[in-house]
Amino acid sequence: MDLFLQSLISGIMTGGVYAIIALGLTLIFGVMRIINMAHGEFLMIGMYISYFSYTLFHIDPFISIVISAPLTFLLGVVIYRFVVSRSQNEENSLILTAGLSLVLANTALLLWSPDYRHLKVPYGTEVVKLGNISVSLPMLISFLITIAITLLLYWFLNKTDLGLAIRASAQESEAATVMGINVKKIAMITFGIGAAFASISGSLLAPALYAYPTIGTLFLVKAFVVVVLGGMGSVEGALIGGIILGVTESLGSVYISTGMTDAFGLILFLLILLFRPSGLFGTATR
Amino acid sequence: MLKVNHLQAFYGDIQALWDISFEVQEGEIVSLIGANGAGKTTTLKSVAGLIQNKKGEITFKGEDITEKNGFEMAGAGISYVPEGRKVFPQMTVYENLVLGSYNPRAKSDRENMLEQVYQMFPRLKDRHKQHAGTLSGGEQQMLAIGRGLMSKPDILLLDEPSLGIAPILVQEIFEKIKEINQEGMTILLVEQHVHHALELSDRAYVIEHGEIAVSGTAEEMLNDERVREAYLGI
Numbered sequence: 069m070d071l072f073l074q075s076l077i078s079g080i081m082t083g084g085v086y087a088i089i090a091l092g093l094t095l096i097f098g099v100m101r102i103i104n105m106a107h108g109e110f111l112m113i114g115m116y117i118s119y120f121s122y123t124l125f126h127i128d129p130f131i132s133i134v135i136s137a138p139l140t141f142l143l144g145v146v147i148y149r150f151v152v153s154r155s156q157n158e159e160n161s162l163i164l165t166a167g168l169s170l171v172l173a174n175t176a177l178l179l180w181s182p183d184y185r186h187l188k189v190p191y192g193t194e195v196v197k198l199g200n201i202s203v204s205l206p207m208l209i210s211f212l213i214t215i216a217i218t219l220l221l222y223w224f225l226n227k228t229d230l231g232l233a234i235r236a237s238a239q240e241s242e243a244a245t246v247m248g249i250n251v252k253k254i255a256m257i258t259f260g261i262g263a264a265f266a267s268i269s270g271s272l273l274a275p276a277l278y279a280y281p282t283i284g285t286l287f288l289v290k291a292f293v294v295v296v297l298g299g300m301g302s303v304e305g306a307l308i309g310g311i312i313l314g315v316t317e318s319l320g321s322v323y324i325s326t327g328m329t330d331a332f333g334l335i336l337f338l339l340i341l342l343f344r345p346s347g348l349f350g351t352a353t354r
Numbered sequence: 355m356l357k358v359n360h361l362q363a364f365y366g367d368i369q370a371l372w373d374i375s376f377e378v379q380e381g382e383i384v385s386l387i388g389a390n391g392a393g394k395t396t397t398l399k400s401v402a403g404l405i406q407n408k409k410g411e412i413t414f415k416g417e418d419i420t421e422k423n424g425f426e427m428a429g430a431g432i433s434y435v436p437e438g439r440k441v442f443p444q445m446t447v448y449e450n451l452v453l454g455s456y457n458p459r460a461k462s463d464r465e466n467m468l469e470q471v472y473q474m475f476p477r478l479k480d481r482h483k484q485h486a487g488t489l490s491g492g493e494q495q496m497l498a499i500g501r502g503l504m505s506k507p508d509i510l511l512l513d514e515p516s517l518g519i520a521p522i523l524v525q526e527i528f529e530k531i532k533e534i535n536q537e538g539m540t541i542l543l544v545e546q547h548v549h550h551a552l553e554l555s556d557r558a559y560v561i562e563h564g565e566i567a568v569s570g571t572a573e574e575m576l577n578d579e580r581v582r583e584a585y586l587g588i
Binding site: 226229232233235239240242243244245247248249250251 | 427428429434436440441442
């Protein structure tokens with residue numbers, strides 16, 4: 069029973085990070101109908117920013133979010149403005165962002181070599197005991213940050229004019245234009261926010277995982293699974309989908325096989341596509 | 355107030371408007387009538403800045419707005435209420451109305467405008483927490499008009515406000531339009547129900563194949579042989 073609870077809780081914690089990655093992807097998809105194949109690379113960039121902030125300036129990885137998020141936001145905005153916005157339709161943008169993914173990953177390879185880099189924080193192996201269950205301290209911190217960021221996004225999308233404008237652009241872009249919303253500018257901002265979310269999750273993962281230039285692909289796949297689970301374009305869906313994926317992986321690796329951890333997500337993905345193609349919380353399009 | 359001179363508009367290579375000229379004076383209701391595909395909606399969309407590819411001249415309150423973008427029109431005082439309502443379906447009635455006052459000149463007066471819109475359409479107040487997508491067609495139309503008013507416009511462009519609405523509510527919508535006009539709002543109306551539209555309007559223009567075919571006061575139109583035959587079926 070303890071083992072079950074233990075893996076359940078660590079699954080939920082990992083799931084929180086997955087949710088953050090997926091939130092970025094789903095936001096971009098919701099507003100622009102663009103499937104951003106380069107999403108994982110923004111995560112990779114976030115990881116490297118945290119890695120270098122720590123090794124060069126001794127900035128804690130969780131604090132370096134305040135550096136990685138705005139930097140990747142700006143990078144996202146610039147890339148959208150000069151590259152992604154040129155694509156005219158969904159198919160084009162898919163190929164364009166796939167190319168962008170290759171360019172970013174290979175630039176990282178060139179700049180930082182293919183070496184695996186480990187960000188070793190002093191409290192990296194500390195655990196917090198909750199009864200018989202122990203939780204890794206970095207995991208706990210990153211989960212709490214995840215919750216805070218999700219709440220912040222929820223508040224932003226529901227209570228601020230800019231957030232409402234983003235949702236309006238996603239739902240009826242012509243009507244949004246009539247309201248005085250510059251939909252192109254909103255798309256640019258949304259792309260930046262999506263990129264920032266990916267990089268935040270990169271920073272959160274930095275103390276736990278090795279950073280390397282092509283790590284993005286692995287997490288892009290996970291983000292797809294989460295987004296399909298939760299339904300395209302849904303914030304709540306991404307959060308719950310992320311946690312479901314995290315728990316599935318965690319329980320699967322404990323009770324079935326550790327080596328297959330990354331496969332469980334894909335199995336889940338197939339099952340969802342077979343039985344609930346619009347996602348667990350997605351509404352069927354009319 | 356609004357002056358359109360020799361307007362031509364294009365969808366890609368296809369020319370939809372050939373020569374449209376008309377004007378709307380402050381305080382008037384002016385109708386554009388015509389068959390399906392004649393260019394009524396295209397005319398409204400051109401004025402609303404939603405069609406970029408156009409020639410001719412559109413001036414509003416003396417200012418040339420031909421080249422303005424669609425998102426600049428709300429700030430200029432032009433509010434377009436689109437055909438098919440186009441409310442934001444997964445947002446609440448309240449959020450839809452708030453978005454109506456997104457432009458800076460309306461934002462500061464948001465609470466006040468909200469009060470007025472709720473007063474005009476009490477049903478929207480009752481349902482302010484409901485998602486717009488769950489409203490009936492008539493309620494969505496009221497919401498679309500209310501949202502249009504939230505931007506504090508000088509002119510309201512109404513595109514087929516009775517389209518797809520239960521007959522019982524059509525009358526109510528037209529009464530509201532009249533009420534809005536009596537409170538001083540200038541209105542440019544495109545409407546399939548020609549008879550209703552003419553009864554409501556001060557003047558009207560008939561558009562045929564992208565050109566103005568006939569124009570005059572609503573009364574003249576109601577008595578015009580051609581209009582009666584082609585659009586009123588009398």
